Amino acid sequence: MKIRQASLTEAAQVLAQISEFAQPADEHALEVRLKGRAPLILVAELDEQLVGVKIGYRLSETCFYSWLGGVAPEGRCSGVAQALLEAQETWVKQQGFEELRVKSRNRFPAMLRLLLRNGYLIEHMEKKDGLEDYRLHFVKNLAIK
Numbered sequence: 001m002k003i004r005q006a007s008l009t010e011a012a013q014v015l016a017q018i019s020e021f022a023q024p025a026d027e028h029a030l031e032v033r034l035k036g037r038a039p040l041i042l043v044a045e046l047d048e049q050l051v052g053v054k055i056g057y058r059l060s061e062t063c064f065y066s067w068l069g070g071v072a073p074e075g076r077c078s079g080v081a082q083a084l085l086e087a088q089e090t091w092v093k094q095q096g097f098e099e100l101r102v103k104s105r106n107r108f109p110a111m112l113r114l115l116l117r118n119g120y121l122i123e124h125m126e127k128k129d130g131l132e133d134y135r136l137h138f139v140k141n142l143a144i145k
Contacts (some may be wrong), residue, residue: 001080003087006043006053008034013069014053016045019070020108025063025068030055033067042063042087044071044080051075054084056092059101064092066102081114100140107132 012027025033037057044052054069066088071080092100102120104111105128120138127134 001078001083002045003042003083004020004045006041006050007136010039010043011053011055011128012040014050015057015068015070017051017074018070019073021070034121039067040088040091042084042091042104044075046075046078046080049074051078052080052084054088056100058097062098064095064097066099066100082112082118085114085118088141098143102138103135104138105132106134106136112136119123 008030010029012025012030015025015030034055034057039055039057039133042054043050050072052069052071052075054066056064056066057067069081069084071084089100100120101123102115104115105124106112117136118140120140122136123139124137125134126137
């Protein structure tokens with residue numbers, strides 16, 4: 001598996017493969033959301049095929065926000081999500097950020113388990129639409145060893 005920085009085009013290619021997203025972000029939507037930000041866009045490749053993506057950006061001098069990510073069906077159960085999370089954390093720490101924030105929904109239990117397993121703490125729950133769409137806000141203090 002190879003994890004590397006990527007373009008918006010490549011990120012959109014991966015997101016288009018993930019049917020769980022009601023409306024996968026296309027390249028234009030990504031561009032609009034990330035305008036004026038200096039994002040970190042990571043992709044995962046398995047056998048030269050793009051199978052995972054993780055996108056984040058700076059929220060403040062000390063905080064980085066992991067905004068959007070996912071793994072295509074062909075890459076699941078292969079450690080892709082874990083590898084992307086670790087690569088993002090490494091880069092974020094190298095840039096001097098002290099905390100990482102991320103949101104997820106009840107409808108993505110694998111992501112919730114991944115975050116909890118990696119030391120992210122639930123900070124807040126945001127009630128949205130139905131119970132499956134409640135958003136859980138996570139934070140990880142990177143300064144703690």
